[in-house]
Amino acid sequence: MKTQLLSQRTTRLASAILIASTGLAAGGVQAQEQTINLAYVEWSSEVASTNVMAAVLEQAGYDVELTSLSAAAMFQALSTGDADAIVAAWLPTTHADYMERIGDKIEDLGPNLDGTKLGLVVPAYTEVDSIDELNDNADIFNSEIIGIDPGAGLMGLAEDVVDTYDLGLRLRSGSDATMVAALSNAINNEEDIVVTSWTPHWMFARWDLKYLEDPEDVFGGAEQIHTVVRDGLEDDMPEAYAILDAFEWTPEQMGEVMLMNQEEGSDPYENAKQWVEDNQDVVEQWLNS
Structure with a gap:
């Protein structure tokens, strides 16, 4: 498989909000001077979760780049360090093959959504x-x-x-x-x-x-969506790593954002920012983990 990043660097998100508690990140580098790249696939669920995480990381002071890729290219980008993190790994079945291929180059932070x-x-x-x-x-x-x-x-x-x-x-x-x-x-x-x-x-x-019922159970049972980061992210951006590690929400919360994104003319990132603003009690748990 070609490892060329077939990315559409859809959005260079400027740092907008710096919360007072941001402070300094690793090595004395301020979070607002660091750029983190989130890769995702163009599934409505992953568009919702990735934009929400982008808005949260911006609130913590990071510049955020979003890269839209195919599933195969998304995992390849993560393994080469072209992407820093994804919140879009469906496990243990759907993306198992990709995870097995690059397992020593990434870190699975566990599920961000059940059900x-x-x-x-x-x-x-x-x-x-x-x-x-x-x-x-x-x-x-x-x-x-x-x-x-x-x-x-x-x-x-x-x-x-x-x-x-x-x-x-x-x-x-x-x-x-x-x-x-x-x-x-x-x-x-x-x-x-x-x-x-x-x-x-x-x-x-x-x-x-x-x-449709699946008597042979080919699709398997319920899965989880995991957050996966490149090897070394914890050392390079410990605050971003901690936020990604703490990120966890429910299908109902994700559904709220997905429905917002279906409104004609709406922008997924603006919708994510609105959801983050309206759910600061949830977001604070991710920021202050």
Whole structure:
């Protein structure tokens, strides 16, 4: 795999708020003079969590760069030090392969969110309840499963599902946005569709959906989203490391931000700043750990 960083350096976030307690970071370098790079994938959940963490780190005095990458490139960037941290590692299943490949170059700080789920999702009105029923009903789904970006761990598991169940449906790759657009269009036309998806995701708050049963348990059980940092971050930026280590929130809190991001014309970073401002009691726990 090419290790070239196919990044879209989407946002160079200027340091805006310096709290009085910031003080000095390692080696006498002030936090506001340090830049930290957060990598993420363009999933609605990770857009929400990464922008919230960016807003919090800025409140602590850091300059923050956000880099949008594929899942594979995100972990590669972390292993080479091109990225300092991610709050987007789905474990123990979805991103297990990536973690195994770069395990000696990164540090897993543990879960920042519990209660995730992966699987194939259909509208609640669809008269199919299990993955092993898909072949007999392939025609109502146009013989295809609508997926997300091809480098995502979810897509690797979906490929395993196709093989395990010997499905005659084609797995189409795309992105979170194209998957949601296809789902929205199908629901608006009261059509059947099957997509790869996960919880937490704002689409479950917008539409009545259901996961297809997975008798072979290919997708596995509930997962957690972990914070992972590059080796050496604790020495280089101890305050940022401590904040990242303390970061933990609930699916409901993440859902609040994801729904804000669905408002037409809204900006994920501005929404994150608003959420941080409105939830200072939570944020203070991360800042003062």
